[in-house]
Amino acid sequence: MQDIVRRLDTCRVCGRDDWLEVTSFGSVPLANGFLDPADLPAEEPAYPVDVIVCRGCRLMAVRHVIRPDVLFRHYVYVTSESDQMTGHMRRIVGWCTRRAALAPGELVVELGSNIGLQLGLFQEQGQRVVGVDPAENLAAIANARGVRTLPEFFGGDQGRRIHAEQGEAKLVLGRQCFAHIDDVHNVLDGATAVLAPDGLVAIEVPYLLDLLEENQFDTIYHEHLSYYSVTTLGHLFQRHGLRIVDVERAAVHGGSIVVFAAREGSDHPTRPSVGQLLSLERQRGLDTDAAYLEFAERAHQVITEIGDLVRDLAARGLTVAGYGAPSKGTTLLQFCGLGPAEVRFCSDTTSLKHGRLLPGTRIPCCSPEQARAQEPDYYLLLAWNYAEEIIGKERDFLSRGGRFIIPIPQPRVVTAEPVPAVA
Ligand code: DWN
Numbered sequence: 001m002q003d004i005v006r007r008l009d010t011c012r013v014c015g016r017d018d019w020l021e022v023t024s025f026g027s028v029p030l031a032n033g034f035l036d037p038a039d040l041p042a043e044e045p046a047y048p049v050d051v052i053v054c055r056g057c058r059l060m061a062v063r064h065v066i067r068p069d070v071l072f073r074h075y076v077y078v079t080s081e082s083d084q085m086t087g088h089m090r091r092i093v094g095w096c097t098r099r100a101a102l103a104p105g106e107l108v109v110e111l112g113s114n115i116g117l118q119l120g121l122f123q124e125q126g127q128r129v130v131g132v133d134p135a136e137n138l139a140a141i142a143n144a145r146g147v148r149t150l151p152e153f154f155g156g157d158q159g160r161r162i163h164a165e166q167g168e169a170k171l172v173l174g175r176q177c178f179a180h181i182d183d184v185h186n187v188l189d190g191a192t193a194v195l196a197p198d199g200l201v202a203i204e205v206p207y208l209l210d211l212l213e214e215n216q217f218d219t220i221y222h223e224h225l226s227y228y229s230v231t232t233l234g235h236l237f238q239r240h241g242l243r244i245v246d247v248e249r250a251a252v253h254g255g256s257i258v259v260f261a262a263r264e265g266s267d268h269p270t271r272p273s274v275g276q277l278l279s280l281e282r283q284r285g286l287d288t289d290a291a292y293l294e295f296a297e298r299a300h301q302v303i304t305e306i307g308d309l310v311r312d313l314a315a316r317g318l319t320v321a322g323y324g325a326p327s328k329g330t331t332l333l334q335f336c337g338l339g340p341a342e343v344r345f346c347s348d349t350t351s352l353k354h355g356r357l358l359p360g361t362r363i364p365c366c367s368p369e370q371a372r373a374q375e376p377d378y379y380l381l382l383a384w385n386y387a388e389e390i391i392g393k394e395r396d397f398l399s400r401g402g403r404f405i406i407p408i409p410q411p412r413v414v415t416a417e418p419v420p421a422v423a
């Protein structure tokens with residue numbers, strides 16, 4: 001176990017070792033460790049998911065850090081081409097173009113660029129692009145699509161090399177990858193090495209406030225090492241001569257923030273959004289232990305309620321399947337102790353997951369087409385962050401009497417019938 005996992009002793013942002021022990025969700029296998037049924041291990045290695053909060057900078061983190069190459073060298077999560085995500089990626093282009101005054105021919109560098117969908121949109125409007133992603137399988141897809149992608153972990157060396165080869169970047173973007181990074185200082189060294197004097201660093205992360213308030217316990221797993229607020233990102237950027245100049249909130253992944261940072265001495269004005277979110281975070285108590293301990297209590301309560309609901313349906317002979325097999329879904333099923341006896345299969349649009357078994361629970365994952373042939377009575381909506389889009393396109397399932405269970409913030413059942421108003 002030693003060589004794969006290490007214990008986080010000092011805070012990766014501020015270096016202190018004064019931790020609040022928030023809770024433990026037990027030991028589970030890795031959320032994206034899908035299994036090949038033809039080559040099943042007798043036992044899957046499981047690692048603790050223990051949540052801690054730094055009393056210095058209020059970084060929320062998981063205590064056990066898995067070696068990044070184990071998690072990310074071959075990766076099954078492919079950026080979604082759903083309407084919601086495509087719309088969001090187009091908005092990102094607009095936000096960044098306006099704020100960084102991006103002109104054709106200028107350089108955009110993206111870390112964790114996956115299969116290059118986001119960079120492709122910058123390329124379409126004339127920017128030069130370089131992606132950096134450690135997942136060799138995904139970088140190969142991106143390169144085949146014509147989006148230049150280095151199959152590497154981004155850090156100081158990569159930032160300096162890109163600068164030497166391509167010149168300075170007007171925009172360094174990292175969407176939904178920052179939470180996965182252990183050595184954040186090395187990554188910001190790389191970002192500042194390649195950043196133009198008037199350039200912007202734009203980081204999109206799931207928002208800690210939304211996670212806590214919406215009981216998103218299932219987004220806590222080994223891949224997500226850190227859970228950020230604007231407060232904590234401010235501390236982090238400051239150590240690298242960067243200042244947060246603006247923040248956008250976005251609905252993706254259950255509620256995210258896109259934080260724009262510029263060099264301390266640059267002319268970029270600091271927008272009111274920054275102060276507004278910093279005060280909101282104080283107002284909601286993110287600087288107190290209570291906010292985290294109360295979340296933990298609610299999370300365990302919701303885990304019990306979801307498990308009870310699904311077990312009760314299965315005991316009554318009703319069939320339940322998972323809609324989507326996202327990382328948060330494999331996590332939720334493991335935390336709730338649900339297996340193939342209660343959840344027959346999970347349907348997912350990602351072909352890399354088809355024919356495989358979910359980690360830990362060993363529930364089979366199939367394509368939506370296969371799922372249609374064995375329609376369940378209830379779909380447990382594991383991809384709840386796409387609830388609106390999915391329920392919209394599954395109206396026929398609902399009209400045939402099917403139901404969705406939306407697991408968080410509290411489990412609720414959705415039927416075709418509008419819920420009657422309470423008198
Ligand atoms: O940070 C992370 C991010 C950004 O994404 C990760 N560590 C891994 C991943 O998290 P996730 O796996 O929870 O991501 P999604 O995007 O919420 O996954 C949605 C899943 O649902 C995908 O596997 C695709 C599937 N899906 C589906 O089957 N039908 C999605 C839609 C919209 C659908 O209609």
Ligand code: ZN
Pocket residue numbers: 011012013014015016054055056057058059
């Ligand atoms: Zn800290």
